[in-house]
């Protein structure tokens with residue numbers, strides 16, 4: 001029987017644990033505040049930002065909302081972030097990506113203080129991750145590790161193949177799986193004999209951004225498959241990078257889309273916010 005890894009249930013568990021922790025922190029006089037910045041009105045970004053604010057409210061974290069005009073200048077945005085960096089009240093700063101084309105995303109990410117970088121995107125956070133030092137973990141990869149652990153799937157010693165090498169998912173995912181003592185391969189669009197590589201995987205993590213690309217031919221019998229993709233198919237239904245129907249018959253465990261990795265990203269963002277108040 002194929003196990004369905006339920007991100008809705010696991011993310012709810014994590015949020016409930018955090019809610020309890022935040023209650024205890026409040027008793028010690030520690031309040032947590034997240035600043036959420038969105039530039040422009042991209043519909044998908046608005047949904048994500050709203051979900052993040054709702055999660056804050058659920059857990060007991062205050063969220064400050066900055067909804068800036070599409071034509072906000074890079075200097076104005078830098079100015080706001082610098083002000084939030086200095087603020088004693090604000091513990092975490094989140095700038096929703098993507099930003100409008102006239103704003104340099106890398107510069108914005110570097111402007112956020114590494115001490116408030118709850119997305120884990122700042123080069124200092126990335127460096128700490130690779131060095132195995134404490135720091136903010138990139139939320140989606142950290143969520144995937146939690147999905148695996150809380151589903152009783154052992155990582156240590158396993159062959160893990162990550163499909164995709166983005167800065168937000170593929171690369172930090174590799175660092176985290178290495179930290180969990182997996183044997184890690186990153187495969188990508190230039191990888192030769194791709195199916196041979198992905199079929200080696202005990203744990204296959206698909207983060208390529210191509211809908212239903214990973215078919216049954218890409219996976220080993222009994223593998224664990226984690227699907228990071230989110231797309232709309234020709235019938236306007238949500239789907240992932242994995243052809244769920246074909247692949248789920250062959251594997252031991254798989255995440256659905258929606259309801260797999262997606263909800264975990266926000267839960268781990270909340271964990272990073274709480275981390276700002278832990279010692």
Ligand code: GUN
Pocket residue numbers: 094095096097098119139140265
């Ligand atoms: N856009 C898509 N995913 C993310 C994320 O995890 N954080 C931010 N800030 N923007 C995103």
